[in-house]
Amino acid sequence: MSKRVLVIEDEPNIIEAVSFILSRDGWEVKTHANGHDAMEAVRARAPDLVILDVMLPGKSGFDILQEIRADAVYGRMPVLMLTARGQTKDREIAERAGASQYMTKPFSNADVLAAVRALVVP
């Protein structure tokens, strides 16, 4: 059975591109587009990996990451953070909040694939 990725990102065309490359690579891709109920989406989709945008409408990706890390079931799940800001401060916050990996936009598809494959064996 293929492994499941949940992409939490609010840009429709980025979602589409990321979904396409991951699906081609054999992943089952689910998407979610806002911050408010991202944690509910994680519980409902039960993914093996989450790709999480930092700047989401409703709630910051950092807050969602904290919720994931505090969750009894999904606390140890790999999370790949995407951000539009490459500042070291953001990277530090992400690392402190427990991001498994951190990637700056714009990213290359190959890097996303490599990161996802490194975090979960498909």
Add this chain to the structure above:
Amino acid sequence: MPDRLMIGTRIRERRVLNGMRQSDLAQRAGISPSYLNLIEHNHRRIGGKTLLKLAEALKVEPSQLTQGAEATLISGLREAAGKPRTDGPELDRTEEFAGRYPGWASLLSDLHRRTQALERTIETLTDRLAHDPFLADSLHEVISAVTAIRATSSILVETDAIEPEWQARFHRNINEDSARLTEGAQALVRYLEAAPNTEADLTSPQDEMHAYLAARGYHLPDLEREMAGPRDVARLIDAAAAEGMSGPAQNLTREALLRYMEDAAALPLRAFLARVGTLGLRPDRLAEATGADMARVFRRLASLPEAEVGPVGLVICDASGTLTFRKPIAGFATPRMAGACALWPLYQVLSQPQVPLRLRLRQAGRGAEVIEAFAVAAQTGPAGFDRPPLMQALMLMLPDPGEAGGAVRPMGVSCRICPLADCAARREPSIVAEGM
């Protein structure tokens, strides 16, 4: 230049001490009163004959007018020298240097002063860039479009045997995103071109006042003492002036501090904190219990130490809607230059003075959080048949109390960066793409 500065000020001080009017002194020294005025305000360099005549008319030795100048110059040089270093300037020969090369010495001291002023400007600008919600949103928009284009175009190039439907779809996406990118980039260019570039605008007096208050956490222990009086405010303002605060900013800050002092006297810290401890951060209950009006309770709550009561934000506007005071709270952005969102409770209460309003709200866009807002409008100046009453609205902001606080009302920061579609209150188009 410092020496010049001191001479003018000294002449003025000495004249006032002698109980002379500007015109009397000017006549005795044989110069025009307007020229003397310029000299006294340090707008004209003087020396030689004029200095001798002025000194004579003031019945002082010319050196008494100039002596302070050298002392100022020397202290300026010491400051410029900074911390003692082995390869630094010869501090023990500073006076000799100032004496032998006064021109070079004052140039050096001026340059140091100028460097410091520029460093402050750079700090302000950096701070502003980092906190400008418009810039942050525009950049986010551009980067999002670029990210989508990059990911999509590389799929088209790298995927072998891509289905025609997918190919068509990705072509369309790239086209859409490039249009967005164009718009975003143009908006950014327009914004940057229109950005203020005169020094006066870079640090408006309002900015200076807010920077002053923010640096102190909006809490001023000096004005919390029982014996605090206008003299304490004057002392704080003098200290701020010595640190380079501009004249107009001093006036604004003085007003803010005097009001702070009155609020603190009406609602003394310890007793008020105790009230907050029993009643909670409930402005209406606190106003009722203390007999203070709601506006004062709002301001007082925003002046309490964050360590005691947690984050409390406050914005105040006048009847024109112009924000005159802002103490930020995380998750709620206030525009710096553009007009704010007309849906804010702050504006709603202006139409119903004295009627308080409480709401949970969230601004559209990224980085926004639900907050609890309390708003009230009140008259601040007497009305007459020949003049309108002066009105003011205040909005106090607290972290989200949760579902119990009622429904969350959506609103924006400012139209230009607001993604809300179909908003009846919109007054200009947004530069960010519509929400999903």
